[in-house]
Amino acid sequence: KPGCDEHSSLIKLKNSLLLNYSQCRLLLNDYYPVLEHTTTVLETDCDNIKALYRRGKAHAAVWNFDAARDDFKRVLELDSSMVKEVNKLLLEIDENEKFKDNEDKIRYKS
Numbered sequence: 001k002p003g004c005d006e007h008s009s010l011i012k013l014k015n016s017l018l019l020n021y022s023q024c025r026l027l028l029n030d031y032y033p034v035l036e037h038t039t040t041v042l043e044t045d046c047d048n049i050k051a052l053y054r055r056g057k058a059h060a061a062v063w064n065f066d067a068a069r070d071d072f073k074r075v076l077e078l079d080s081s082m083v084k085e086v087n088k089l090l091l092e093i094d095e096n097e098k099f100k101d102n103e104d105k106i107r108y109k110s
Contacts (some may be wrong), residue, residue, distance in 0.1 A: 015041045016049070022054050034058035047081050053086075060089065065097045 018037040025033045038055035041048050056071030072086045072093075 011044050015045060015051075019048075019054070020049050020107060022051075026054055027062070031058040031061045035062075047078055049075055049082075052078070053082075056089070060093050060096070063096075063100060065093050068093055 003067075018041050022034045022037045022041075025031070034054055035058045038051040038058070041051040045051070052071045052075045056068045056075065058073070059065075059071060060067035069090065072090055075082055076086050
């Protein structure tokens with residue numbers, strides 16, 4: 001039953017499994033399952049840093065730049081020790097967004 005200790009333990013186990021699976025899919029560049037499963041984790045644990053970080057990386061990989069920034073900014077709010085890594089990823093997002101914008105301008109110029 002929701003709210004009992006056994007249910008809480010099952011949710012924690014499920015979240016752990018989903019995060020491990022998400023990491024595997026992330027390493028295989030299979031981003032949409034990462035988005036789905038990390039979001040599932042965040043529905044029950046909205047401050048899960050691993051879920052936010054992995055979802056941010058997946059969002060960045062599929063060109064969801066604003067969503068990626070939101071996730072990474074939340075990671076920084078929760079864990080300031082990740083500032084160097086997150087700032088590096090935010091810079092990559094900015095560069096990729098500029099590249100995509102320039103590509104779009106060329107494609108739709110005519």
